[in-house]
Amino acid sequence: MIALEKRPQPSTIWVYLAPLLAVVLTMIVGGILFAALGKNPISVISAIFYEPLFGEFAFYYRPQLLVKAAPLILIAIGLSFGFRAGVWNIGAEGQYIVGAITGAAVGLALYPAETRLIFPLMVVAGALGGWAWGMIPGLLKVKFGANEILVSLMLVYVAEQLVAAMALGPLRSPEGRGFPGSRNLSQWASSANPELMAGTGVHWGVVAALIAVIFAYITLSRHIFGFQVRLTGQSPRAARFAGVNPGRMVLACMGISGALAGLAGLFEVTGPSGQITIDFNVGYGFTAIIVAFLGRLHPVGILLAGGLMALTYIGGEIAQSNLGLPGAAVQLLQGMLLFFLLAVDVMTNYRLRVGTREVA
Amino acid sequence: MIFTRRAVAAILASTLATGAAAQDDGPTRVGFIYVGPVGDGGWTYEHDQGRLAVEEEFGDAVETVYVESVPEGADAQRAIEQMALQGADLIFTTSFGFMDPTVAAAEKFPDVKFEHATGYKTADNLSIYSARFYEGRAVQGHIAGQITESNIVGYIASFPIPEVIRGINAAYLHAQEVNPDVEFKIIWAYTWFDPAKEADAATTLIEQGADVILQHTDSTAPQAAAEAAGNVYTFGQASDMSEYAPMPRVSSIIDNWAPYYIERTQAVIDGTWETSDRWDGIDTGMVGIGEITDAIPAEVKASAEDLRDRIGAGEYHPFTGPINRQDGSVWLEEGETADDETLLSMDFYVEGLTGTIPE
Numbered sequence: 001m002i003a004l005e006k007r008p009q010p011s012t013i014w015v016y017l018a019p020l021l022a023v024v025l026t027m028i029v030g031g032i033l034f035a036a037l038g039k040n041p042i043s044v045i046s047a048i049f050y051e052p053l054f055g056e057f058a059f060y061y062r063p064q065l066l067v068k069a070a071p072l073i074l075i076a077i078g079l080s081f082g083f084r085a086g087v088w089n090i091g092a093e094g095q096y097i098v099g100a101i102t103g104a105a106v107g108l109a110l111y112p113a114e115t116r117l118i119f120p121l122m123v124v125a126g127a128l129g130g131w132a133w134g135m136i137p138g139l140l141k142v143k144f145g146a147n148e149i150l151v152s153l154m155l156v157y158v159a160e161q162l163v164a165a166m167a168l169g170p171l172r173s174p175e176g177r178g179f180p181g182s183r184n185l186s187q188w189a190s191s192a193n194p195e196l197m198a199g200t201g202v203h204w205g206v207v208a209a210l211i212a213v214i215f216a217y218i219t220l221s222r223h224i225f226g227f228q229v230r231l232t233g234q235s236p237r238a239a240r241f242a243g244v245n246p247g248r249m250v251l252a253c254m255g256i257s258g259a260l261a262g263l264a265g266l267f268e269v270t271g272p273s274g275q276i277t278i279d280f281n282v283g284y285g286f287t288a289i290i291v292a293f294l295g296r297l298h299p300v301g302i303l304l305a306g307g308l309m310a311l312t313y314i315g316g317e318i319a320q321s322n323l324g325l326p327g328a329a330v331q332l333l334q335g336m337l338l339f340f341l342l343a344v345d346v347m348t349n350y351r352l353r354v355g356t357r358e359v360a
Numbered sequence: 361m362i363f364t365r366r367a368v369a370a371i372l373a374s375t376l377a378t379g380a381a382a383q384d385d386g387p388t389r390v391g392f393i394y395v396g397p398v399g400d401g402g403w404t405y406e407h408d409q410g411r412l413a414v415e416e417e418f419g420d421a422v423e424t425v426y427v428e429s430v431p432e433g434a435d436a437q438r439a440i441e442q443m444a445l446q447g448a449d450l451i452f453t454t455s456f457g458f459m460d461p462t463v464a465a466a467e468k469f470p471d472v473k474f475e476h477a478t479g480y481k482t483a484d485n486l487s488i489y490s491a492r493f494y495e496g497r498a499v500q501g502h503i504a505g506q507i508t509e510s511n512i513v514g515y516i517a518s519f520p521i522p523e524v525i526r527g528i529n530a531a532y533l534h535a536q537e538v539n540p541d542v543e544f545k546i547i548w549a550y551t552w553f554d555p556a557k558e559a560d561a562a563t564t565l566i567e568q569g570a571d572v573i574l575q576h577t578d579s580t581a582p583q584a585a586a587e588a589a590g591n592v593y594t595f596g597q598a599s600d601m602s603e604y605a606p607m608p609r610v611s612s613i614i615d616n617w618a619p620y621y622i623e624r625t626q627a628v629i630d631g632t633w634e635t636s637d638r639w640d641g642i643d644t645g646m647v648g649i650g651e652i653t654d655a656i657p658a659e660v661k662a663s664a665e666d667l668r669d670r671i672g673a674g675e676y677h678p679f680t681g682p683i684n685r686q687d688g689s690v691w692l693e694e695g696e697t698a699d700d701e702t703l704l705s706m707d708f709y710v711e712g713l714t715g716t717i718p719e
Contacts, residue, residue: 177705178522272434282431327429
């Protein structure tokens, strides 16, 4: 007989082993899926996981990995604070959108001024926009006990309507022949978020993501706030005795995640995306939730997980265009990654016992 | 900044040059970037039919590749550039939102030919193409005005952009011409493809008394809603949607990209490809009118076919004056026809339509 037995303490080995095992299991089951679709599983898996890094056109894909990973990491770092403390911000996608809107709006209000000072101003506006959008579920939670999961999620849909309205209305480019969409911010020197070194894909969003990783690492391991976050997550009661104000904790966590998501949106709208459009958001805010958990809510883990997720995106596109893999199969692969992680995670807190249990 | 961009272009160009040289003997590679899934049954489906027609036409001489459900924005640019890197000679990007990404990719890959659908920016290696769907809308309006009994025609609009507004105006003008009492109820769905939203919109319109539904969205959900309601007429959009014929679907606008895609591919093979701005209609078959079923009276069918043929032959322009704007001001004088520039940036309703275009 096989039984699960709770470990007295979470297994340290499994904490690190679980993500790796999840990746391996994803590759295996994904491979079976691809084979069922009539593709050679080995070539699909290598197109996804090998080509972008070491393939013929790696010089092009490596920078793209950074471009794709940066917003994921930035948002996931923000989310990790809340997730550790038991504050569930599911609406980073909305905060990402609003950050892009407020940042872009500030920039466009100053169009066509030619000064590099506009960009930092937009960065601040983007962070504030995301922060404010995150504060709504935060305050509702603190004041009225409203469930932040539901409120933050619902606000994503509000933000999606808002960005469509902005693309069609106030932020619409006057030179766009009546089509929706703002001016291209990446083509206006004052607001552009360009590649900092040619061919590397490093733009300000990548720099910000790396700073966020370092900052989060120090905060969580050295700063009193990081201690309070961890304590609240492990034992809310103990945290209260230790003088942690739960309401303030909620606001801090929603604020941090909102601001970082807003920043991610701003760097996207001024750089790779360039425009506020009706379909501006592409799901970074939701994917970042997977990234945060895949990275064990640890800053360095998130850095690696963000890279891995970006790899599945870029590699997935390669598999699509070279091997004719359907787009949905790639999304399935990404979903499987989180699924297996959660499944394997059982082993962190439980162990398998084979044979009959001794009667105590 | 300029330096960095040039440097990247140089790196990419040199890689590409070697790639292209190696490819000269191989088949011509034609790539397609789709905004939706190939199985959407509408817009993307028809582009993919065009791709398949290219494959069939050229056989082994041409190889096609495609990426579906590409989000508009940064991801689109990567998908396009990736195709170019891997040796595509000609790339069709089939959604308005791919405009800036296509322009950027065209700048980086001067040796690859690009074709962008429904946009307005061109370059030495970037052409644009679209179809005069409003010609088909005129035929739909002509039919709708005659078969409606409630005198209420429902219209599921997607986004308030010139193309959609043009379609509403064309349909309304020709409905009103045959039925002065006709009224249009318009719902903006803010989506090109969302079966649930489209079904809701159709149901709402039917509840408000509409017995003809025109749609500028791509799913068959409105057809299903009309079928469930009974005695409501619809028209297929983008593809024929003939599975709902003869009722509720009584006709359709079919986007037929195949001839254009074959022609442009041939031009690349022959080395005669040049930047162009193509806006074809019923005349070349880019806009097809799906079979008009016998669910509508024979004389209506006959006059609709006549209208279709006159537009196709260039004898009649759907926007021929006198036409006033919604506010009563004169747009076109008696006998005057609309110029393309005005049509391409149309942002006003014609006289008689109620409601305002959302901002």
